[in-house]
Amino acid sequence: MFDYDKWTEIFNSILRHKLRTALTALGVFWGIFMLVLLLGAGQGLENGVNYEFRDDAINSVFIRRGYTSMPYNGLPKGRRIQFNNEDFDFLQEQFEDIEYLTARFYLSGDQTVRYKDRSLSYSTRGVHPDHQHLENSQIIDGRYINQLDLEQLRKVCVIGQIIKEEIFGDEPAVGEALQIGKAVYTIVGVYTDTGSDNEMRIIYTPITTVQAMNNTSQKLHDLMFTTGDLSVAEVNKMQSEIRFNMAKRHEFDVRDRRAVWMFNLSEEYAEISNLLWAIKAFVWFVGIGSIIAGIIGVSNIMLIVVKDRTKEIGVRKALGATPRSIITMVLQESIFITALAGYGGLVLGVVLLSLIGSIEVEFFRNPQIDIKIGIIATLVLILAGTLAGLMPARQAASINPVEAMKA
Amino acid sequence: MIQLKGIRKSYQTAYTELEVLKGIDLEIAAGDFVSIMGSSGSGKSTLLNILGILDEYSAGSYYLDGTLIQNLSQKQAAYYRNQLLGFVFQSFNLLSFKTAAENVALPLYYQKVDRKRRQELAIEYLDRVGLKEWSDHLPSQMSGGQQQRVAIARALITQPKVILADEPTGALDSKTSDDVMELFKQVNDEGITCILVTHENDIADKTKRVIHLKDGMIENNKIQSISQ
Numbered sequence: 001m002f003d004y005d006k007w008t009e010i011f012n013s014i015l016r017h018k019l020r021t022a023l024t025a026l027g028v029f030w031g032i033f034m035l036v037l038l039l040g041a042g043q044g045l046e047n048g049v050n051y052e053f054r055d056d057a058i059n060s061v062f063i064r065r066g067y068t069s070m071p072y073n074g075l076p077k078g079r080r081i082q083f084n085n086e087d088f089d090f091l092q093e094q095f096e097d098i099e100y101l102t103a104r105f106y107l108s109g110d111q112t113v114r115y116k117d118r119s120l121s122y123s124t125r126g127v128h129p130d131h132q133h134l135e136n137s138q139i140i141d142g143r144y145i146n147q148l149d150l151e152q153l154r155k156v157c158v159i160g161q162i163i164k165e166e167i168f169g170d171e172p173a174v175g176e177a178l179q180i181g182k183a184v185y186t187i188v189g190v191y192t193d194t195g196s197d198n199e200m201r202i203i204y205t206p207i208t209t210v211q212a213m214n215n216t217s218q219k220l221h222d223l224m225f226t227t228g229d230l231s232v233a234e235v236n237k238m239q240s241e242i243r244f245n246m247a248k249r250h251e252f253d254v255r256d257r258r259a260v261w262m263f264n265l266s267e268e269y270a271e272i273s274n275l276l277w278a279i280k281a282f283v284w285f286v287g288i289g290s291i292i293a294g295i296i297g298v299s300n301i302m303l304i305v306v307k308d309r310t311k312e313i314g315v316r317k318a319l320g321a322t323p324r325s326i327i328t329m330v331l332q333e334s335i336f337i338t339a340l341a342g343y344g345g346l347v348l349g350v351v352l353l354s355l356i357g358s359i360e361v362e363f364f365r366n367p368q369i370d371i372k373i374g375i376i377a378t379l380v381l382i383l384a385g386t387l388a389g390l391m392p393a394r395q396a397a398s399i400n401p402v403e404a405m406k407a
Numbered sequence: 408m409i410q411l412k413g414i415r416k417s418y419q420t421a422y423t424e425l426e427v428l429k430g431i432d433l434e435i436a437a438g439d440f441v442s443i444m445g446s447s448g449s450g451k452s453t454l455l456n457i458l459g460i461l462d463e464y465s466a467g468s469y470y471l472d473g474t475l476i477q478n479l480s481q482k483q484a485a486y487y488r489n490q491l492l493g494f495v496f497q498s499f500n501l502l503s504f505k506t507a508a509e510n511v512a513l514p515l516y517y518q519k520v521d522r523k524r525r526q527e528l529a530i531e532y533l534d535r536v537g538l539k540e541w542s543d544h545l546p547s548q549m550s551g552g553q554q555q556r557v558a559i560a561r562a563l564i565t566q567p568k569v570i571l572a573d574e575p576t577g578a579l580d581s582k583t584s585d586d587v588m589e590l591f592k593q594v595n596d597e598g599i600t601c602i603l604v605t606h607e608n609d610i611a612d613k614t615k616r617v618i619h620l621k622d623g624m625i626e627n628n629k630i631q632s633i634s635q
Contacts, residue, residue, distance in 0.1 A: 004522065039546070159525060311500070312502055314500075317485065317488075318494050318500075319488070319513055320490075320517040320565075321483065322484060323481045323515070324482065325517065400461075402456050402462055
């Protein structure tokens with residue numbers, strides 16, 4: 001209910017102590033402002049990190065060929081390790097925890113791609129169907145490579161959105177024939193990728209088809225897989241098992257890290273996640289601390305206000321003011337100051353964040369706070385104002401009119 | 408209107424119990440005009456505070472307009488103060504940041520009377536004390552006598568049964584005191600019971616009845632002719 005008189009009283013009281021009220025409000029304002037800013041910055045950092053990781057599955061493991069750097073069983077160092085289909089089958093059969101698994105076969109160098117009178121050059125990779133999940137590719141037209149393509153050595157391909165635009169413009173690409181190198185492929189799908197533009201300048205074809213074109217049915221270049229919900233420790237354990245097995249089959253020293261390169265993002269990501277969590281906890285700690293300081297400031301000032309108005313409150317009580325009306329008078333003023341100042345801090349914080357948001361820095365992106373946090377903050381402010389005013393209000397209500405008017 | 412029987416009031420201090428009122432028996436009829444006199448420390452202010460439901464008594468009974476005033480909650484006390492009583496204080500106790508009219512209207516705010524009606528009544532009562540032209544002035548812009556008249560208008564606006572005045576002329580010169588007493592007499596003539604505490608004989612002489620307090624007891628209780 002809007003009580004005109006009560007609000008008049010409140011404004012009156014505030015206007016009589018402009019500076020005092022303003023300084024108090026500043027405390028709450030600053031507390032909320034800092035909390036919003038810090039939370040936003042934390043979110044920006046998190047967004048930035050997620051953005052850097054965006055185009056790859058974060059729980060993925062990459063395995064790349066290398067050269068041996070240690071002699072082994074009489075074999076010299078500097079030997080090229082070559083993966084083959086057995087490695088793929090081994091991973092597929094031995095590790096149930098692998099979620100998506102793919103190999104890659106790179107066609108050497110960029111391939112000249114021809115369509116009608118157009119001739120451009122793109123890199124081409126042979127992959128397994130799961131490759132889509134490892135690169136987070138989204139199909140926007142047609143479909144991705146499937147198992148049947150692999151089995152039947154179909155000459156089909158999936159092209160990136162940029163290739164599609166560069167060759168076909170607005171015309172549909174799916175179903176068209178594309179000459180890649182010396183062979184002609186049918187386009188079955190167009191994908192897009194949240195990563196850099198280069199991610200969308202790649203042509204994917206069934207790995208078996210590419211192997212056949214290159215006169216091999218066995219060779220693989222890279223192996224990649226995702227590990228689902230496995231913990232970092234479990235992934236590490238899996239990696240050492242793989243390394244052990246590969247060392248045996250490809251005959252290299254298991255300690256030879258350069259023979260087979262193996263790395264995963266999950267460890268890196270987990271570390272950064274922990275760091276982000278710590279930053280967030282710190283932000284809340286500092287932010288809540290400064291809000292509490294602000295609330296204590298309001299409570300303090302209200303105590304002084306009540307002290308100042310002791311005589312007035314005594315007169316009001318003599319004239320028939322109930323304790324309740326005195327309490328609500330003080331509480332309302334406290335809530336009003338807290339809510340207004342806090343809301344000001346909230347708004348200014350959000351405005352500042354949106355200004356910062358236009359700056360693009362690595363690992364920092366789009367700082368913002370959740371609308372939910374905004375709503376919670378508002379409720380917390382009202383609660384805070386109530387808490388801040390409660391003690392002074394009770395004190396005011398307990399004023400003895402006789403004593404008060406003597407003063 | 409007011410019946411006091413064996414009213415005692417004692418204050419507990421750190422080491423002793425100080426009895427301020429030692430058994431007061433007093434009846435004040437509706438429409439009476441009473442002054443309470445006594446030296447300082449005689450208990451007259453304490454008695455007035457008990458009458459005004461601003462303070463509680465330790466023993467005895469107090470009936471105000473037929474209602475036993477005892478062990479009231481703060482809310483009930485506030486209600487009776489607001490409905491039955493009007494207060495006039497020595498130091499006026501007007502709110503310094505409110506105009507005369509706003510001050511007069513204040514008791515009606517606690518009766519939940521709407522703002523427009525409050526304003527009308529406030530002007531009406533200011534008119535009665537001869538200060539209609541001053542309704543928009545702040546207390547600091549008025550003389551002591553004017554302020555006290557504003558305070559009287561504030562006490563009257565709720566149409567109380569009893570007006571309680573604590574040294575209403577204590578801060579005023581004799582000419583202004585006479586004006587204020589004249590106003591009390593008018594109020595009393597309308598049938599409102601008036602009780603005032605004073606230590607000035609010529610003020611007490613203007614009331615119908617004088618009660619002398621000494622050491623917490625009523626010394627004598629005489630009715631005097633108003634013509635005196």
